[in-house]
C-alpha cells in the first residue's frame with residue numbers, strides 16, 4: 157500500500173476505511189483538486205482496481221489511472237506509441253503505484269484533468285451524487 161502523505165490528516169475522514177483513506181491520500185497527492193474529485197475520478201476510471209485494462213477507440217488503457225498505450229506507455233500491440241513515460245504498460249498493473257503516479261502526473265501536466273473523461277460529467281458537475289454514496 158501507498159504510504160499516506162504527511163499532509164493527510166486521517167481524523168478529517170472518520171467515515172473512510174483504511175483502503176479508501178489510502179486512495180484518498182493518493183488522490184490528494186496526485187490531483188490538483190479537492191480530494192473528493194480526485195478519488196471520484198479514480199473510482200470511475202478503474203474502480204480502484206490496478207488490474208483494469210480497457211480497450212477504447214483503438215487504444216488500450218492500463219491500471220488505476222487508465223494510462224493509454226498510444227501516448228504514454230508501450231505494450232506489445234502493433235501500434236507505435238510515443239511512450240512519453242518511457243515504460244512498459246504492464247508496470248501499471250502491479251501493486252507498486254510509484255511509477256503509475258509519476259506517469260499520471262506527467263499526463264496531468266500535459267493534458268490536465270480532462271484526460272480522465274469521467275471527471276467532468278461524474279466528478280465535477282455531479283460530485284454531490286458521489287458525496288451521497290458515503291452516507
Ligand SMILES: [Ca+2]
Pocket residue numbers: 247248249250251252253254255256
Ligand atoms: Ca506500477
